[in-house]
Amino acid sequence: MSKLALCDTAMNYSPSDRAYIDAHRYMFGELGERVATAAILFRDRLLRPGFVLPLVRLAPVAPYGSCMALSGNSSALDHAQGLAQGIWLYLHEGMFSRHGALHDRVDEVVLHELLHNELMQFGEDAKHKGEPWARRCRELSSRLGLQVRIERPRSIRNGKTVSTGTPAGCLSYTDLARWPQPVLKNGPSLRTRAEAPLCSATVNYTAVHLEGPLSATPVAGR
Numbered sequence: 001m002s003k004l005a006l007c008d009t010a011m012n013y014s015p016s017d018r019a020y021i022d023a024h025r026y027m028f029g030e031l032g033e034r035v036a037t038a039a040i041l042f043r044d045r046l047l048r049p050g051f052v053l054p055l056v057r058l059a060p061v062a063p064y065g066s067c068m069a070l071s072g073n074s075s076a077l078d079h080a081q082g083l084a085q086g087i088w089l090y091l092h093e094g095m096f097s098r099h100g101a102l103h104d105r106v107d108e109v110v111l112h113e114l115l116h117n118e119l120m121q122f123g124e125d126a127k128h129k130g131e132p133w134a135r136r137c138r139e140l141s142s143r144l145g146l147q148v149r150i151e152r153p154r155s156i157r158n159g160k161t162v163s164t165g166t167p168a169g170c171l172s173y174t175d176l177a178r179w180p181q182p183v184l185k186n187g188p189s190l191r192t193r194a195e196a197p198l199c200s201a202t203v204n205y206t207a208v209h210l211e212g213p214l215s216a217t218p219v220a221g222r
């Protein structure tokens, strides 16, 4: 069972925030508004002071691939001059496959990409394998009331082969690369958790159970 405080979560948007929401709604309709309000919520409640919201574009591509989104500040879009900044969020089949969960999946992918973007803005290694990614996933999981051990991935030797993994008992490297989706399988949604810290004294979340097979949800992008 989960107990969440009933508190006023209405946002008082600044004129620039309202313009950000309106722009996304103009371009992408109701789903664009959802993306923009999620991004503003995460900026204000989870990400570091000074973080500047990037433009989030929705792209109806990659229906069969595994990548859910890209943080365009990565080198992956360097060839697309003028379009390399910001985030591309793919309207992947995986976002629509769980009945009624589209908005929750969008929120999760938006936070994942914003975290990449935050690390880039602050000049830190934004890769899943890096220490900054593990550190911020650990900090934000704690902030969201999620009980999960997160350690930096490292090289693990198994006989003559070397692979990348995390220590036993920690979130796996595969799931770390999909954070926060794998740690949100039970309990309140990401948006509910992100809104809750305003009255955190009454938050009492159920521990997240990470053991057992995880769903085959496609991974988020870089």
Ligand SMILES: [Zn+2]
Pocket (backbone or CB within 6 Å): 112, 116, 128, 177, 220, 221, 222
């Ligand atoms: Zn990623």
